[in-house]
Amino acid sequence: xxxxxxxxxxxxxxxxxxxxxxxxxxxxxxxxxxxxxxxxxxxxxxxxxxxxxxxxxxxxxxxxxxxxxxxxxxxxxxxxxxxxxxxxxxx
Amino acid sequence: xxxxxxxxxxxxxxxxxxxxxxxxxxxxxxxxxxxxxxxxxxxxxxxxxxxxxxxxxxxxxxxxxxxxxxxxxxxxxxxxxxxxxxxxxxx
DNA sequence: GCTGTATTTAGAAATTTGTCGAAATATCTA
DNA sequence: TAGATATTTCGACAAATTTCTAAATACAGC
Numbered sequence: 001x002x003x004x005x006x007x008x009x010x011x012x013x014x015x016x017x018x019x020x021x022x023x024x025x026x027x028x029x030x031x032x033x034x035x036x037x038x039x040x041x042x043x044x045x046x047x048x049x050x051x052x053x054x055x056x057x058x059x060x061x062x063x064x065x066x067x068x069x070x071x072x073x074x075x076x077x078x079x080x081x082x083x084x085x086x087x088x089x090x091x
Numbered sequence: 092x093x094x095x096x097x098x099x100x101x102x103x104x105x106x107x108x109x110x111x112x113x114x115x116x117x118x119x120x121x122x123x124x125x126x127x128x129x130x131x132x133x134x135x136x137x138x139x140x141x142x143x144x145x146x147x148x149x150x151x152x153x154x155x156x157x158x159x160x161x162x163x164x165x166x167x168x169x170x171x172x173x174x175x176x177x178x179x180x181x182x
Numbered sequence: 183g184c185t186g187t188a189t190t191t192a193g194a195a196a197t198t199t200g201t202c203g204a205a206a207t208a209t210c211t212a
Numbered sequence: 213t214a215g216a217t218a219t220t221t222c223g224a225c226a227a228a229t230t231t232c233t234a235a236a237t238a239c240a241g242c
Contacts, residue, residue: 003103010101011230012094015174022176028189041231043190062188062239073175080171083106084164085113102200119219132201134220153209153218184242191236198229206221212214 002079005072008052013037014045018054018068025067027060093170096163099143104128105136109145109159116158118151 008014013035020026020034028046032039046066049055053072058065099105104126111117111125119137123130137157140146144163149156 002106006097006101006106007229009174010097013230015093015097018174019176029187032189037230038232039189040191040233044230047190059189059238064189068175070175073171076171080164080167083100083109084159084161085110098199104200120217123219128200129202130219131203131221135200138220150208150219153216155219185240186242187238187240189236189238192234194232196229196231198227200227201225203224204222206219208217208219210215210217212216 002075004048004052005054005076005079008048008054011045011048013042014049017042017045017049017066021055021066021068025065027063027065029063031066093166095139095143096145096167096170099139099145102136102139104133105140108133108136108140108157112146112157112159116156118154118156120154122157 016035017031020031028039028043031046032042035042037045046055046057049066050057053075054069055066056069058067107126108122111122119130119134122137123133126133128136137146137148140157141148144166145160146157147160149158
């Protein structure tokens with residue numbers, strides 16, 4: 001729902017993770033090396049991002065690869081527009 | 092900065108207040124009648140929304156009128172786009 | 183199956199957030 | 213100035229969130 005999306009975006013570390021994933025997919029380990037928090041902490045953040053539909057994960061052997069899910073952006077834009085009741089073309 | 096904005100949007104009651112203000116400005120008292128929370132609680136929410144630049148307030152005698160500040164939407168759109176590195180035309 | 187590496191889950195501590203009732207402040211009107 | 217109404221600030225508490233370490237799970241290669 002919209003609540004999990006907004007909540008997911010409310011944490012600065014999670015927003016940094018999203019920005020990092022713009023450069024391309026990365027494994028949990030690679031991401032963990034770039035952030036000061038413990039791996040368990042980041043794993044929690046990944047989970048929040050996943051539940052919000054902001055990222056996808058895929059296991060590749062021992063690794064888990066995370067990537068941006070750009071398709072949620074449409075939903076996000078719709079919610080933002082709804083919050084400000086901006087006119088939109090479709091629907 | 093962006094953190095206060097995302098944090099402000101993270102609470103469902105505050106998002107409801109924003110939607111309510113789409114219908115037009117309202118006093119703290121009018122808003123308080125439409126929400127189950129105590130006036131003190133809502134006053135706190137108004138403050139968070141104000142600090143994030145999402146609403147404006149203006150005292151009118153005994154009343155304080157709150158209204159949507161639609162100009163932040165540009166900033167918001169920019170931040171969202173930045174999170175997903177979407178191509179934009181200007182800048 | 184065992185060992186090593188990668189990741190997640192569990193449980194707990196510290197911090198932040200949402201909430202309230204009561205008190206304080208601001209403004210109007212008589 | 214006194215009284216009434218509107219709103220905010222204060223102080224406290226419960227719930228949620230971020231964070232950690234330690235333990236558990238998943239997989240690969242021997």
